[in-house]
């Protein structure tokens with residue numbers, strides 16, 4: 001044993017000695033120019049870079065010229081270097097480029113200096129004032145990995161919670177290569193929502209823009225944005241919704257009926273399908289039964305790709321997501337072209353509307369913008385609403401009292417209906433006050449959009465801090481919705497709390513649909529979908545969770561939402577509901 005260690009030690013000593021010897025006495029088939037190689041590794045780099053304020057030849061060179069002559073050797077940034085002040089050698093160097101010499105700038109030195117400078121700046125970002133506290137994490141990576149770590153709690157993401165404790169309600173971090181200020185402070189949140197366009201501007205990470213299109217609503221500002229917003233409101237505003245109400249009810253009834261005939265259904269998945277089909281029909285008259293290609297397929301596993309590291313190589317989630325976009329956009333483009341070739345007499349869907357706009361010479365709309373918008377709407381509508389419905393059903397399952405109260409409200413509507421044949425009316429819809437409380441409470445707890453992004457347009461002073469211009473800002477709704485100062489027992493599902501909230505002006509503490517100018521344009525659409533669905537569900541069905549999936553809500557997305565729900569036909573309501581239990585197979589939720 002001893003001899004082995006000794007042997008190793010000896011070898012190390014010999015190697016180092018040999019290396020040092022070679023450092024000071026470099027190999028040369030002849031007579032090396034005189035000079036000193038300085039310290040091991042460092043060489044004479046420090047002396048060389050020592051600043052000096054003379055116009056004269058640098059002292060480093062002058063001294064050595066005196067000592068060694070016009071040609072001498074040294075070592076700079078880890079490299080042996082011959083310094084030439086000799087006109088014959090200089091001439092030879094310039095003339096024999098490519099034969100005897102090759103240009104070799106002081107690259108190494110520049111690189112070392114730049115990296116050091118860059119690292120320093122990474123950890124100490126510039127700011128004309130007091131930067132909010134926080135850590136910038138690793139170079140480039142920042143704290144991205146910690147941020148995306150999934151966690152199976154309803155509570156504020158641990159990433160945010162820990163940092164709030166350490167740094168306060170406003171802190172800095174770095175996500176996907178960007179400095180970000182995270183705001184959990186209601187004053188700052190309010191300022192962010194109200195000062196849209198002045199101090200802040202809607203901004204999404206590059207990976208989002210690639211997927212949703214550079215010209216999607218979220219990336220547009222000013223006049224174009226207002227134009228698009230009006231267009232969407234035309235589609236999903238109260239007037240259209242009034243007309244849509246019966247269709248929503250029919251679709252919900254038909255789907256519930258179908259699911260009741262199956263052993264169990266994966267609720268998130270089937271509701272997503274239901275809403276996607278409805279939206280696609282409204283927007284582009286898409287009928288999955290008649291189409292040869294499946295449009296919805298391209299949106300599967302989409303969220304996964306959106307929040308993954310934006311690396312576009314085959315195999316990555318991001319790549320799949322981009323492929324999905326490409327295919328969906330091709331389909332949409334083809335459909336629009338087809339419609340253009342075969343215009344319809346009666347304008348009824350979004351395609352008709354877009355074509356009419358494009359035909360008008362003076363419009364600011366372009367085909368590309370319209371297609372990007374369609375893509376965003378298709379995605380935004382089904383993914384968010386289906387999750388909200390699933391969470392609502394889950395919460396109702398776990399809270400029988402709330403379910404009972406909800407059921408009573410909807411049975412009352414049926415009981416008081418004069419024409420028993422008619423469907424839901426707008427008036428009935430507007431009367432569902434407990435349902436609306438329940439919807440607010442559900443989206444408060446679900447935090448479907450866990451972060452709303454903005455960019456600071458100027459240096460912004462808030463409290464004692466300055467947010468530098470150009471930085472990203474992330475509003476974190478969960479931190480507001482689940483803060484005990486804003487909501488008593490925040491993790492408790494209590495729809496009735498909204499009775500009192502209304503008078504208190506809850507909006508400051510409620511941002512599930514965003515706020516200010518960029519308030520979600522789909523809010524009313526979602527509420528109609530949810531309310532009508534719940535109406536059909538509680539008046540006609542009983543369900544039980546067969547295999548409750550684990551709910552993992554990361555700071556990014558819903559990781560897995562298996563909520564396999566079995567529908568049993570109601571056995572208490574009107575006689576025409578059959579009491580049959582029918583069985584089918586469960587479908588597993590896609591993993592995120």
Ligand code: HEM
Pocket residue numbers: 202217218232236376377380381382384385388443448449452453511512513514515517518519520521522523525526
């Ligand atoms: C539970 C359901 C939903 C939730 C929680 C939700 C949440 C949000 C939030 C928080 C924003 C603000 C983003 C920001 O300020 O940057 C937003 C914007 C938006 N939402 Fe929704 N949304 C839902 C449903 C929908 C639906 C059904 C549609 C489509 C019809 C939709 C379309 C949009 C669009 C187009 C924007 C962008 C508006 C803009 O940039 O001004 N959303 N949504």
Ligand SMILES: *[C@@H]1O[C@H](CO)[C@@H](O)[C@H](O)[C@H]1NC(C)=O
Pocket residue numbers: 150151152153158
């Ligand atoms: C979520 O975070 C909490 C608190 O930080 C931790 O105790 C728990 O183990 C985490 N769960 C998962 C699934 O990572």
Ligand SMILES: *[C@@H]1O[C@H](CO)[C@@H](O)[C@H](O)[C@H]1NC(C)=O
Pocket residue numbers: 433436437440498499501502505506507508510
């Ligand atoms: C739900 O929240 C919104 C936003 O704060 C509020 O305007 C609305 O009145 C709430 N609905 C109910 C039924 O409390």
